[in-house]
Amino acid sequence: MTDKQPTTPGKNQGGSNSQRPHGFGPAFWWVVLVLLIIWNAMFLWPHSKPEAHIPYSTFLDQVRAANVADVLISGPQISGTFIKPLLWSESPAGGLTPSSGKAEKTKSPGARHLSGTSAGKNEGKPQKYVHFATIFPESVGDPALMPLLESQHVTVNAKVPSKPWFMALLVDWGPMLLLVVYFLWIGRQTMGKQSGMFGLGRSKAKRYSSEQPKVTFNEVAGAREAKNDLKEVVDFLQNPQKYVRMGARIPHGTLLVGPPGTGKTLLARAVAGEAGVPFFHISGSEFVEMFVGVGASRVRSLFEQAKAESPSIVFVDELDAVGRRRGAGLGATNDEREQTLNQLLVEMDGFDEHQEVIVLAATNRPDVLDPALLRPGRFDRQVTVPHPDREGREGILRIHTAKIPLAPDVNLELLSRKTVGMSGADIANLCNEAALAAARGLNKQVGMADFEEAIDKIILGGEGPSLTDPNARRIVAYHESGHALVAWFTPGTDPVHRVTIIPHGRALGVTEQVPSEEQYNYSRAYLIARIDVMLGGRVSEQIVFGDVTTGAENDLIQATRLARRMVTRWGMGSLGPVAFESDEQQPFLGYELSRGKDYSEATAAHIDKDVRKLISERCEVATRLLSSERDKLDKLAETLLREETVDEAVLKQILGPANQV
Numbered sequence: 174m175t176d177k178q179p180t181t182p183g184k185n186q187g188g189s190n191s192q193r194p195h196g197f198g199p200a201f202w203w204v205v206l207v208l209l210i211i212w213n214a215m216f217l218w219p220h221s222k223p224e225a226h227i228p229y230s231t232f233l234d235q236v237r238a239a240n241v242a243d244v245l246i247s248g249p250q251i252s253g254t255f256i257k258p259l260l261w262s263e264s265p266a267g268g269l270t271p272s273s274g275k276a277e278k279t280k281s282p283g284a285r286h287l288s289g290t291s292a293g294k295n296e297g298k299p300q301k302y303v304h305f306a307t308i309f310p311e312s313v314g315d316p317a318l319m320p321l322l323e324s325q326h327v328t329v330n331a332k333v334p335s336k337p338w339f340m341a342l343l344v345d346w347g348p349m350l351l352l353v354v355y356f357l358w359i360g361r362q363t364m365g366k367q368s369g370m371f372g373l374g375r376s377k378a379k380r381y382s383s384e385q386p387k388v389t390f391n392e393v394a395g396a397r398e399a400k401n402d403l404k405e406v407v408d409f410l411q412n413p414q415k416y417v418r419m420g421a422r423i424p425h426g427t428l429l430v431g432p433p434g435t436g437k438t439l440l441a442r443a444v445a446g447e448a449g450v451p452f453f454h455i456s457g458s459e460f461v462e463m464f465v466g467v468g469a470s471r472v473r474s475l476f477e478q479a480k481a482e483s484p485s486i487v488f489v490d491e492l493d494a495v496g497r498r499r500g501a502g503l504g505a506t507n508d509e510r511e512q513t514l515n516q517l518l519v520e521m522d523g524f525d526e527h528q529e530v531i532v533l534a535a536t537n538r539p540d541v542l543d544p545a546l547l548r549p550g551r552f553d554r555q556v557t558v559p560h561p562d563r564e565g566r567e568g569i570l571r572i573h574t575a576k577i578p579l580a581p582d583v584n585l586e587l588l589s590r591k592t593v594g595m596s597g598a599d600i601a602n603l604c605n606e607a608a609l610a611a612a613r614g615l616n617k618q619v620g621m622a623d624f625e626e627a628i629d630k631i632i633l634g635g636e637g638p639s640l641t642d643p644n645a646r647r648i649v650a651y652h653e654s655g656h657a658l659v660a661w662f663t664p665g666t667d668p669v670h671r672v673t674i675i676p677h678g679r680a681l682g683v684t685e686q687v688p689s690e691e692q693y694n695y696s697r698a699y700l701i702a703r704i705d706v707m708l709g710g711r712v713s714e715q716i717v718f719g720d721v722t723t724g725a726e727n728d729l730i731q732a733t734r735l736a737r738r739m740v741t742r743w744g745m746g747s748l749g750p751v752a753f754e755s756d757e758q759q760p761f762l763g764y765e766l767s768r769g770k771d772y773s774e775a776t777a778a779h780i781d782k783d784v785r786k787l788i789s790e791r792c793e794v795a796t797r798l799l800s801s802e803r804d805k806l807d808k809l810a811e812t813l814l815r816e817e818t819v820d821e822a823v824l825k826q827i828l829g830p831a832n833q834v
């Protein structure tokens with residue numbers, strides 16, 4: 174989207190069917206350029222007139238002989254005109270050699286006229302000159318010159334000496350040179366884009382030909398189902414006959430659906446790489462232009478290119494930017510988007526049976542797509558690309574650490590567990606951050622510590638400076654110890670991996686739990702234990718200091734949110750197995766603006782009461798636990814104050830075996 178040049182918005186309306194670019198071709202601009210150069214030259218070329226280069230003494234003689242009409246003095250240069258033309262021969266070298274001794278005066282009245290036209294070469298042959306030039310002997314000076322000129326009634330003009338030649342060149346020709354460079358540049362640009370200077374409606378689809386580095390399915394880890402589905406697409410492209418023979422219609426549109434960064438674009442490129450076909454890649458947002466009709470014409474030329482090179486793949490990234498439900502939004506861009514979308518639908522219908530053009534599209538918002546896009550014959554296949562599971566994450570880690578020198582202590586399996594919820598792009602970023610951290614530390618290899626630092630940086634924000642106020646540090650130490658202790662002694666929670674009182678991002682301390690298994694389904698016991706752990710920090714402050722701080726704000730928000738969901742969505746409160754939909758939908762969809770609650774005020778009050786009851790119950794449980802383990806709490810807090818960070822092994826030393834009450 175950076176290289177568009179909407180210089181002439183009006184130009185594009187309508188027919189961008191033609192292969193020829195719009196506007197003027199490069200040839201036109203070359204003609205303009207040449208004309209400009211000629212015009213410039215005409216103005217700047219010195220108007221040469223024939224002049225005799227005479228010695229200063231000859232000049233004085235001529236003045237005394239009353240044969241000088243006027244002079245122009247410019248620095249040491251004196252030029253002027255004779256009253257009667259002077260017969261003079263220029264030396265071939267242009268030096269100042271008088272030809273036949275003394276210059277003669279001619280009496281012929283026509284001579285003046287004659288010399289005016291004698292512009293030819295003057296090698297040695299005497300000729301008649303009206304104009305002359307001489308050099309004034311500046312270093313010697315001639316105080317008698319002015320009185321002499323005056324006495325002879327010579328008109329005296331003076332001029333500031335002209336600039337040195339290179340300055341003159343720069344000033345006079347500089348702008349011209351700039352212009353030339355500019356035109357050359359434009360020329361190259363237009364050729365590179367194989368479109369006219371103002372080729373606005375031309376498709377910006379990039380072509381990935383088979384020569385370019387091939388991405389294969391090997392470079393995509395995880396996403397097993399997606400890969401299986403897409404292998405079929407590869408097969409269509411490689412052996413279309415196989416399917417045509419069976420009378421099957423080759424499906425044209427496949428929609429990749431998944432959260433950002435899960436490798437949709439990567440998969441699409443891999444399909445092209447595996448099949449070895451041309452790959453046309455364009456992003457939906459590139460279709461949506463300010464000028465009505467541009468998007469539609471882009472779609473048209475994109476598909477034209479693709480059809481010309483079939484079998485090929487058209488990949489429309491961010492389909493939701495153009496394929497939103499029609500008639501939903503507000504504003505002028507809507508009109509343009511609808512035209513673009515309509516054109517896309519037309520193109521997808523327009524394939525005939527034998528054109529092996531496969532349209533892949535990616536979106537993370539399938540819910541906002543126009544239903545017309547999803548009907549059979551268009552994007553009738555959907556391939557879901559979910560967040561990677563543990564195994565997938567390990568695979569992605571393996572791919573992205575392949576070129577990184579890893580220290581022996583790096584455990585990719587452990588890392589894959591610590592990166593729950595990260596997308597492929599997040600993990601790629603993590604590997605890069607770890608490498609950066611190692612480089613900063615001047616290490617030869619990237620170690621586990623570098624990865625941990627990178628994870629902290631990505632999830633929690635960078636490490637901040639340690640707290641200096643001893644009181645605040647004590648409070649944070651007890652707060653984190655509270656979280657850790659509750660987690661340690663509550664059955665069914667995720668194991669505590671690390672506790673630290675080094676601030677990260679906005680958090681003053683962190684207690685890190687790493688789930689041992691991927692969980693898709695959470696039991697009530699697990700969720701309640703989570704609430705216990707969240708409340709542990711605040712409860713610990715209360716027990717030890719008899720007061721609470723604002724440090725527990727985030728804990729409380731999360732615990733309350735979780736409790737509310739348990740009550741309203743998962744039927745885990747006292748309301749029974751009923752789900753009350755809360756309005757957590759995206760509010761910016763246009764067609765789903767504000768839906769309000771679908772339950773009564775009485776129920777709302779009941780929900781609030783239930784949530785409060787749940788939280789305060791769990792507060793009591795945590796208080797009981799921490800009070801009975803007060804000595805261990807103190808010990809952990811002291812260790813934290815001393816060491817700042819405590820890992821699992823040290824926790825075991827201090828607290829004994831985990832998950833036993």
Ligand code: ADP
Pocket residue numbers: 392393394395396431432433434435436437438439440535561569572596597598599601
């Ligand atoms: P999306 O298009 O889904 O938003 P991308 O395909 O652009 O995500 O992924 C961004 C980057 O993340 C990729 O270039 C790749 O480096 C990395 N990545 C994402 N998913 C995977 C995966 N499954 N395997 C390997 N690398 C991945």
Ligand code: MG
Pocket residue numbers: 434437438490535
């Ligand atoms: Mg993408």
Ligand code: ZN
Pocket residue numbers: 652656710711724725728
């Ligand atoms: Zn906390």
